[in-house]
Amino acid sequence: MCLQKSxxxxxxxxIIIMNEQxxxxxxSERVKVKPITNSEWDSAKKELEKIxxxxxxxxxxxxxxxxxxxxxxxxxxxMEEQAAQGNKINIKVFxxxxxxxxxxxxxxxxxxxxxxxxxxxxxxxxxxEKFYEKYxxxxxxxxxxxxxxx
Numbered sequence: 001m002c003l004q005k006s007x008x009x010x011x012x013x014x015i016i017i018m019n020e021q022x023x024x025x026x027x028s029e030r031v032k033v034k035p036i037t038n039s040e041w042d043s044a045k046k047e048l049e050k051i052x053x054x055x056x057x058x059x060x061x062x063x064x065x066x067x068x069x070x071x072x073x074x075x076x077x078x079m080e081e082q083a084a085q086g087n088k089i090n091i092k093v094f095x096x097x098x099x100x101x102x103x104x105x106x107x108x109x110x111x112x113x114x115x116x117x118x119x120x121x122x123x124x125x126x127x128x129e130k131f132y133e134k135y136x137x138x139x140x141x142x143x144x145x146x147x148x149x150x
Contacts, residue, residue, distance in 0.1 A: 054141040055080075056089065065095035073138030074122065074131050081107040098123045 036044065054076045067075055075091070078098075083089050085107045093105040109119035114134060122131045132139050 056091070058091065062091055066098045067091070067094055069126070070098065070123070071128055071131075071142045073135070073141040074128060076141050077131070077135060077138055078107065081112050085111060 054072060056076060056079055058072060058075065060072075063070060063072070063075065075094070078094060079089055079091060082093075082105070087105050087107065090105055099106070099109070110116040112119065118130070118134065121127045
């Protein structure tokens with residue numbers, strides 16, 4: 001049976017994810033693909049469907065500097081706030097400081113619906129559970145959590 005390109009790519013993507021490389025996009029090097037059975041393939045497709053890509057296409061490689069310990073869901077919300085306040089979407093402004101305000105390309109905490117106190121608790125005191133209490137839908141972007149829940 002010949003695979004369509006999309007099916008072959010999904011299999012390669014699945015193998016890469018299962019190897020915890022968490023790489024999205026095209027594979028530039030030769031990849032040794034281990035043949036899998038049809039039941040393994042069905043299982044792989046179900047696992048891929050559980051992983052929700054974030055709207056900005058961020059990967060773990062983007063979470064460096066000040067963002068190295070911030071969950072992906074929080075970063076996605078930060079970037080949405082950045083855009084909502086009329087700034088260019090740019091994760092790099094947060095690499096030096098999580099508290100970059102709008103004047104420097106980030107966002108003003110006090111101009112958000114959640115407010116200054118909320119963002120201070122989340123970003124300065126690392127109270128990420130408070131963030132997920134307010135925004136539970138952002139938990140789906142945390143790739144590590146998706147892998148743990150398998």
